[in-house]
Amino acid sequence: MRITFLVRSIWGIGGTIKTTLNTAEALVELGHDVTIASCVRNKAKADFAIDPRIEVVSLWDVRKPEEGGERLSFLDRWRMKRPSFLDADKVNNMGESSKLLDVRVRKFLQTHQTDVLVGTQISINLYMAAYGRPAAYAMVAQEHLYLDHYTDTLRGLILEHYPKMDAIVTITDADAAAYREALPAQADKVVCVPNSIPPSSKAPSELTEPVIMTAGRLTGMKGFDILIKGFAQVADDFPEWKVKIFGRGKDRKKLKGIIDEYGLQGRVEMPGPVTPLDAEWQQASIAAIPSRFEPFGLVIVEAMAAGLPVVCSAVKHGPLEIVRTEENGILVEPKQPKQLADALRRLMSDPSLRRKLADGGLNTAKRFEPGQVVGLHVDLFDKLVKARA
Structure with a gap:
C-alpha cells in the first residue's frame, strides 16, 4: 500500500513526531511505500533519525533563504500575512498558520497520489475534511489528544467534520469510547491503536545508579x-x-x-x-x-x-x-x-x-513495540482500501 502521514512538522521533538516515525518505519519494514508530508520545515536536520526508506516532503520551508529556505514570491508573502481559515476557531497553535499554509496544504491534498492519508492532529484532520479527495484515497483522522480535552468550539468542529473521515483512530480505549458516544452514527469507524515505541537499544538498567x-x-x-x-x-x-x-x-x-x-x-x-x-x-x-x-x-x-x-x-x-x-x-x-x-x-x-x-x-x-502495533494499522488500512475497490 501507499500510505501517507500528514504532520505539522516532522523536524522537531514530540510524542506525535516520534510515534509517527515509529509507525512509518514499521510499515516500510513490511514493504509498504510510506511518505511523511510535513506542513512546515524549520531546520536542516530532524531531531529524530528518519529511516531513509521513508519519503519526506515539506510543503513550506520556513527557514531563511540563506539557511536553505524558500524565497517567497510577492503573492506568497501576501498570503503569509493573511490568517488561515482555521484561525477563526483557534485551531492552530503554530506561528506558521496562515493563508499560505492553507494554499500549500490544499495543493498537496488535491494532487498527492496515495492509498491512505493519515492526519495526525485536529488542524490536519480539518484540512483533510476541507480539501481532501475522498474519491482518491481513504482518509484517517488520528487523535493524539482526547475528545474531552478540547474546547466546546473545537469539539463542535470535530463532531461536524470527523464523520467525513473513513476512520477515526484514538490512542486509548477510553477516548475511543468517548468518540463512539459522541458520534454514535460513526461508532464503527472508531478504532483504538496505541502509540508504539521500539525496544531500547541498550540492556535494561541495572537499577543501581541513584x-x-x-x-x-x-x-x-x-x-x-x-x-x-x-x-x-x-x-x-x-x-x-x-x-x-x-x-x-x-x-x-x-x-x-x-x-x-x-x-x-x-x-x-x-x-x-x-x-x-x-x-x-x-x-x-x-x-x-x-x-x-x-x-x-x-x-x-x-x-x-x-x-x-x-x-x-x-x-x-x-x-x-x-x-x-x-x-x-x-x-x-x-x-x-x-x-x-x-x-x-x-x-x-x-x-x-x-x-x-x-x-x-x-x-x-x-505490547507497544512497533511490530505488535503495526498490525493494527495494517489491518485498518487494508480494510479501508478493500472497501473502496
Missing part, C-alpha cells in the same frame, strides 16, 4: 515543577540521589528558579534535549512522570522498555491504561508533591521493589 529521570517539553503540562518540589521533600534523606530532567521548553527559567528556591543546585539537572534517550535511561533507576495532562504517555512506555520502575500521575487517559500500581509502577494523585515524594521514597529505599516493578514494566512495554 538517578531519578524524566523527559519531555519543559512546560506546565509535564509537571516537572511538581517533581522538583516532591524531590525536595526526600532529598536530605537520600543525599546520593539526583534528578535529571531531559528536554527543552519555555519553562526552563521557571524550573531553574524552583531548583534554586529549594537549594537543589547540583541535585536536579536539566541537560537539555537528547535523542535517543536509551543510554540515559540505562543510567537511571527510577522514572518519574508527574504530568498534569497526558493523553498517552509515550515516555512511560519508553522508560518501561528501558527497564525502569515508573512513578506516574494518575491522569487520563494513557497512564490509567498503562500503569498498574504494584505491578509495573506506582500511580499517584496528580499535582501532589507529597504523594510523589512518598512513592519516590519507597522506590529509593527498596531495590527489590524497583526490580519487581521494572520487570513488570518490561513485560508491559512489549
Whole structure:
C-alpha cells in the first residue's frame, strides 16, 4: 500500500513526531511505500533519525533563504500575512498558520497520489475534511489528544467534520469510547491503536545508579515543577540521589528558579534535549512522570522498555491504561508533591521493589513495540482500501 502521514512538522521533538516515525518505519519494514508530508520545515536536520526508506516532503520551508529556505514570491508573502481559515476557531497553535499554509496544504491534498492519508492532529484532520479527495484515497483522522480535552468550539468542529473521515483512530480505549458516544452514527469507524515505541537499544538498567529521570517539553503540562518540589521533600534523606530532567521548553527559567528556591543546585539537572534517550535511561533507576495532562504517555512506555520502575500521575487517559500500581509502577494523585515524594521514597529505599516493578514494566512495554502495533494499522488500512475497490 501507499500510505501517507500528514504532520505539522516532522523536524522537531514530540510524542506525535516520534510515534509517527515509529509507525512509518514499521510499515516500510513490511514493504509498504510510506511518505511523511510535513506542513512546515524549520531546520536542516530532524531531531529524530528518519529511516531513509521513508519519503519526506515539506510543503513550506520556513527557514531563511540563506539557511536553505524558500524565497517567497510577492503573492506568497501576501498570503503569509493573511490568517488561515482555521484561525477563526483557534485551531492552530503554530506561528506558521496562515493563508499560505492553507494554499500549500490544499495543493498537496488535491494532487498527492496515495492509498491512505493519515492526519495526525485536529488542524490536519480539518484540512483533510476541507480539501481532501475522498474519491482518491481513504482518509484517517488520528487523535493524539482526547475528545474531552478540547474546547466546546473545537469539539463542535470535530463532531461536524470527523464523520467525513473513513476512520477515526484514538490512542486509548477510553477516548475511543468517548468518540463512539459522541458520534454514535460513526461508532464503527472508531478504532483504538496505541502509540508504539521500539525496544531500547541498550540492556535494561541495572537499577543501581541513584538517578531519578524524566523527559519531555519543559512546560506546565509535564509537571516537572511538581517533581522538583516532591524531590525536595526526600532529598536530605537520600543525599546520593539526583534528578535529571531531559528536554527543552519555555519553562526552563521557571524550573531553574524552583531548583534554586529549594537549594537543589547540583541535585536536579536539566541537560537539555537528547535523542535517543536509551543510554540515559540505562543510567537511571527510577522514572518519574508527574504530568498534569497526558493523553498517552509515550515516555512511560519508553522508560518501561528501558527497564525502569515508573512513578506516574494518575491522569487520563494513557497512564490509567498503562500503569498498574504494584505491578509495573506506582500511580499517584496528580499535582501532589507529597504523594510523589512518598512513592519516590519507597522506590529509593527498596531495590527489590524497583526490580519487581521494572520487570513488570518490561513485560508491559512489549505490547507497544512497533511490530505488535503495526498490525493494527495494517489491518485498518487494508480494510479501508478493500472497501473502496
